Amino acid sequence: MKHGAALAALAGAAVAARPAAAHTFLPAGGPYDRFVEGTTVVLFYPATFLPIAALGILMTLWQPEGLPRTWPAFLLAQVAGIFAAVLAGPWILLALIGAGVAVASLAALLPRHARGEVAAAAVAIGGLATATAFEGHGLFELPLMIHVGVLFAVNVVAAVSAGLVRVAMERVTAPAMRIGVRVAASWIGAILILMLAFEIPGGGGVPAP
């Protein structure tokens, strides 16, 4: 019962991915419930975690140590996104998905990557991800643990994505593995292009879950 609110949030979010509108956070719950709820805002909305996953792929395609080298900028951008969220409207989701398409396309299409390119991608995705998660909410409007949960989830998705790519490319050093990773980035970009079409006003066909 103590964690009932958190479990209910998980179950509800896990039923079906739906367009991420401004998230209506639960009115009550303990710190752990809040933390879990924060993580679900990222983990159970493909439109939020796919751009982050694409960023993780790009970081590791740039360098095996790409994530730790860009993490400071990535974290700072996430914090900036929290501050800027109060200014965000429904358009913020389109901006995040669009940035995700750009990052996934860069990862897929370019054979090599530059530091500036990866840093810019990290700043864009980091800031937009948290701004989307907190769309319309002021800085002190929500409990701290929700912020902790969102930040945790954003960084976990990036770390898992980057880590999986690094492990795969270190285990299989053949050029085909790098191509396979770029194909995966292409698939993520393709899915995000379609999601963008679903979210554009008039891009009908998004049914209720």
Added chain:
Amino acid sequence: MIAMQAAAHTGEGIDTGFASGFWHPILGWDHVVAMVAVGLWGAFLGQPAIWILPVVFPLVMAFGGALGVIGVPLPAVETGIALSGVILGLLIAFAVRAPIWVAAVIVGVFAIFHGHAHGQELPEAFSAYGYAVGFVVGTGLLHLVGIGFGFLTRSQAGTVAVRGAGGVIAAVGAAFLFGIA
């Protein structure tokens, strides 16, 4: 020439967005032959086409899908889909080794037609996001199947088999183009 509406894409008993999207290209022979042909032709052309095509194709196809979702009209979609089988099949059958940019343009044009059809046929009953994931994954797997068969070109007998498969693909495409299938 009237290409018949490609039917039986979603199949019976499919009850989720992902499954509907996944089976959409696989249960439509007009899509299957073209997607496999892209992989076959890429393997046949060798480096760098063998990896450029499966990297670029999903993005271009999704762009076509997006056009279909938002309702941008594309004339003669079914004819374009049927033609893709014919032309790609003939390119394989006659072992045409086009420059990479020519191959990319040909494949890209057909990718938009295929994507547009998937986007327009989005079923309203299911999760749109699941459908998007499903048909990207389904199409990608068909490419990989084509590339896998394409490696047969490393042997002379395999090359003959692949070129024969190209002929079959062209015939299937023609059947759709002339309304036989």
